[in-house]
Amino acid sequence: MAPNAVGERRRLLRADFPAFLTALRExxxxxxxxxxxxxAIVLGEIRDETDxxxxxxxRQDAGTYRLVRRDDAAVFGYTVxxxxxxxxxxxxxxxLWSAVADGTSFRLEPDAAEPVADxxxxxxxxxxxxxxxxxxxxxxxxxxxxxHGRRRRTLxxxxxxxxxxxxxxxxxMGTGPGVGSDHDLALTEIVDPGPHRFLVEVGSEAGxxxxxxxxxxxxxxxxxxxxxxxxxxxxxxxxxxxxxxGVRELLLDHPDHPRWADVARRCLSCTNCTMAxxxxxxxxxxxxxxxxxxxxxxxxxxxxxxxxEFSQVHGRPVRQSGLSRYRQWLTHKLASWHxxxxxxxxxxxxxxxxxxxxxIDLTEEVRAIRADPTAxxxxxxxx
Amino acid sequence: xPDPVRPSLAVWKFASCDGCQLTLLDxxxxxxxxxxxxxxxxxxxxxxxAVDGPYDVSLVEGSISTPDDAVxxxxxxxxxxxxxxxxxxxTAGGIQALRNFADxxxxxxxVYARPEYVRTLATSTPISAHVPVDFELRGCPIDKGQLLxxxxxxxAHRAPNLPTDSVCIDCKRRGRVCVTVAHGTPCLGPVTHTxxxxxxxxxxxxxxxxxxPAEGANPAGLLPKLETLGMxxxxxxxxxxxxxxxxxxxxxxGEAARARGGRP
Numbered sequence: 001m002a003p004n005a006v007g008e009r010r011r012l013l014r015a016d017f018p019a020f021l022t023a024l025r026e027x028x029x030x031x032x033x034x035x036x037x038x039x040a041i042v043l044g045e046i047r048d049e050t051d052x053x054x055x056x057x058x059r060q061d062a063g064t065y066r067l068v069r070r071d072d073a074a075v076f077g078y079t080v081x082x083x084x085x086x087x088x089x090x091x092x093x094x095x096l097w098s099a100v101a102d103g104t105s106f107r108l109e110p111d112a113a114e115p116v117a118d119x120x121x122x123x124x125x126x127x128x129x130x131x132x133x134x135x136x137x138x139x140x141x142x143x144x145x146x147x148h149g150r151r152r153r154t155l156x157x158x159x160x161x162x163x164x165x166x167x168x169x170x171x172x173m174g175t176g177p178g179v180g181s182d183h184d185l186a187l188t189e190i191v192d193p194g195p196h197r198f199l200v201e202v203g204s205e206a207g208x209x210x211x212x213x214x215x216x217x218x219x220x221x222x223x224x225x226x227x228x229x230x231x232x233x234x235x236x237x238x239x240x241x242x243x244x245x246g247v248r249e250l251l252l253d254h255p256d257h258p259r260w261a262d263v264a265r266r267c268l269s270c271t272n273c274t275m276a277x278x279x280x281x282x283x284x285x286x287x288x289x290x291x292x293x294x295x296x297x298x299x300x301x302x303x304x305x306x307x308x309e310f311s312q313v314h315g316r317p318v319r320q321s322g323l324s325r326y327r328q329w330l331t332h333k334l335a336s337w338h339x340x341x342x343x344x345x346x347x348x349x350x351x352x353x354x355x356x357x358x359x360i361d362l363t364e365e366v367r368a369i370r371a372d373p374t375a376x377x378x379x380x381x382x383x
Numbered sequence: 384x385p386d387p388v389r390p391s392l393a394v395w396k397f398a399s400c401d402g403c404q405l406t407l408l409d410x411x412x413x414x415x416x417x418x419x420x421x422x423x424x425x426x427x428x429x430x431x432x433a434v435d436g437p438y439d440v441s442l443v444e445g446s447i448s449t450p451d452d453a454v455x456x457x458x459x460x461x462x463x464x465x466x467x468x469x470x471x472x473x474t475a476g477g478i479q480a481l482r483n484f485a486d487x488x489x490x491x492x493x494v495y496a497r498p499e500y501v502r503t504l505a506t507s508t509p510i511s512a513h514v515p516v517d518f519e520l521r522g523c524p525i526d527k528g529q530l531l532x533x534x535x536x537x538x539a540h541r542a543p544n545l546p547t548d549s550v551c552i553d554c555k556r557r558g559r560v561c562v563t564v565a566h567g568t569p570c571l572g573p574v575t576h577t578x579x580x581x582x583x584x585x586x587x588x589x590x591x592x593x594x595x596p597a598e599g600a601n602p603a604g605l606l607p608k609l610e611t612l613g614m615x616x617x618x619x620x621x622x623x624x625x626x627x628x629x630x631x632x633x634x635x636x637g638e639a640a641r642a643r644g645g646r647p
Contacts, residue, residue, distance in 0.1 A: 038560040038587065063608070065565045082560055092556035268604045269597075270573030271548060275555030286544045291416050291535050302556055307548040308599035322601050357551075357563045357573050358608045 004208040010216035011223050014196035023213035024119045033121030041081040061166050063359025076189050079165040084278035098297040117153040125176030126349040130278035136341045137281050158183035162230035166239030167350030175347045177234035188227035199227040242363040248335040258377040259368045264323035271304035273352035279345050390439035393425040397445025402524040403470035404444045436462030446472040446507040460514035468510045471523040471626040475595050480507040480629035521576050523593040523626040547598035553581040569612045574600040595627035602636035616644040
């Protein structure tokens with residue numbers, strides 16, 4: 001087989017897909033990707049293709065998600081689930097360092113864990129966009145060694161969407177459904193017409209090195225056309241829209257809009273939107289000393305701007321009301337993120353809509369403010 | 384006198400089932416190191432030995448439900464440097480606080496053969512309604528890890544790590560699939576105080592709120608969702624009125640459910 005080159009398009013038959021997984025492992029990667037667990041498509045280790053949700057899809061909308069059987073055997077025939085790739089790059093709990101008592105001082109212990117190189121199999125266009133954003137977030141003051149160490153070792157295997165969920169709005173945020181250029185390999189699944197196959201686009205040398213070990217053929221015009229048709233179908237199916245024009249000013253200029261009080265009555269402050277969001281990055285650290293007091297560890301864990309304690313300053317939280325916490329989240333995500341990181345913090349994946357237990361939909365909240373930006377709350381009825 | 388190297392620990396019981404103080408005995412592997420480093424001054428479930436105070440740490444289980452309780456807790460507070468309440472009874476009044484919404488005289492007449500023998504208060508109230516409390520451990524029962532955390536903090540003279548946010552954040556950090564969104568199971572996790580390790584959703588059932596309301600939560604916001612999932616308002620009212628029925632946020636949610644068509 002001739003070596004593959006960056007930019008090349010190849011055809012991978014479905015029958016040879018197991019060889020692709022084998023090639024990833026032979027190149028030393030731990031393969032992680034979509035898998036069925038507890039009634040959802042989550043991200044987990046993929047040991048062989050039976051770990052993938054072949055023939056499954058999901059039905060999701062605001063506050064609800066159900067697995068559904070497909071009428072074909074598509075390997076990637078679903079959209080995004082409750083997990084995002086941040087759980088690997090920015091783990092929910094991470095030990096930053098550990099130390100042991102040494103006389104009257106202490107000694108830092110080196111981290112003995114072997115670094116793992118992950119192959120992220122099945123990243124969607126919105127997922128790639130989220131990682132682009134996170135790369136900047138974790139590089140803001142100084143490169144976060146844990147994040148960027150894992151990020152450098154990661155192989156990104158994108159899958160272009162052939163369908164969209166009612167909660168998807170990547171087309172509004174300019175992040176999908178087609179993938180751009182920052183993948184190592186990009187797959188588009190073609191179930192029919194013709195043999196079940198994948199169009200594979202080579203995005204990097206690391207991606208090419210994997211594909212060199214897999215039987216493929218040069219892609220034909222029919223493969224490229226079928227892939228383009230799949231992405232066009234996904235774009236047409238996108239179920240939600242958020243007009244990004246002027247949204248920064250719209251939100252920042254109307255902090256007293258009555259819609260904030262309206263959403264605060266529905267919002268539970270439960271943190272699910274921030275946990276499911278692929279770009280939310282807030283964390284806290286805690287000391288975990290041994291009971292005997294001879295050893296201590298410093299751990300970082302996911303935190304959320306919806307927690308009262310998160311804004312604790314000098315003994316009292318700054319954002320005491322649910323209104324101020326929801327407004328903080330949405331204005332940061334869609335508005336002040338631009339000032340801080342040079343882009344929106346939203347990639348249009350819709351996870352915050354689906355996994356909100358009460359189905360709060362940020363596209364709806366923005367639309368309500370945009371419909372009447374200068375609205376004022378009706379005066380309280382006299383007692 | 385308190386030993387500066389081995390702080391003294393006392394365990395006290397008020398209106399409760401003893402389950403929370405038994406969590407100390409459940410510590411198993413960690414129990415011996417603790418016993419080495421603290422002097423157990425009073426702990427009736429473990430030893431008949433009782434040492435007079437003062438005590439460095441008092442763990443207080445149970446709610447205040449009799450006139451005698453209300454006096455005794457003041458004495459214990461006066462003899463304790465740190466007072467830590469443990470469990471739903473001590474922190475919220477417990478399931479026995481259901482009496483707060485009813486006629487205690489009627490209960491006394493109906494339940495007891497000789498009601499004149501029973502001296503009780505009209506309400507069951509948390510310890511914090513009577514004396515200042517330094518730390519609270521929620522739950523029915525409390526979590527062993529949180530108990531060890533507070534004892535470790537006392538021994539190291541540091542502040543304990545006791546998060547006040549929701550159960551959801553624990554489920555999400557553990558990568559669990561939401562039982563409400565993905566299965567349609569009613570769950571109080573979004574408004575319930577963390578600390579248990581999200582045990583119930585981990586076994587595919589809904590949280591029933593035994594740790595009481597999370598700080599800053601909006602329990603009333605969950606009512607329409609619980610009804611959408613098929614719970615009638617009376618069932619929603621009961622869901623909020625269990626182990627921490629008298630915690631203000633859950634009490635308000637229960638009353639809101641009643642206003643939406645709860646029990647007459």
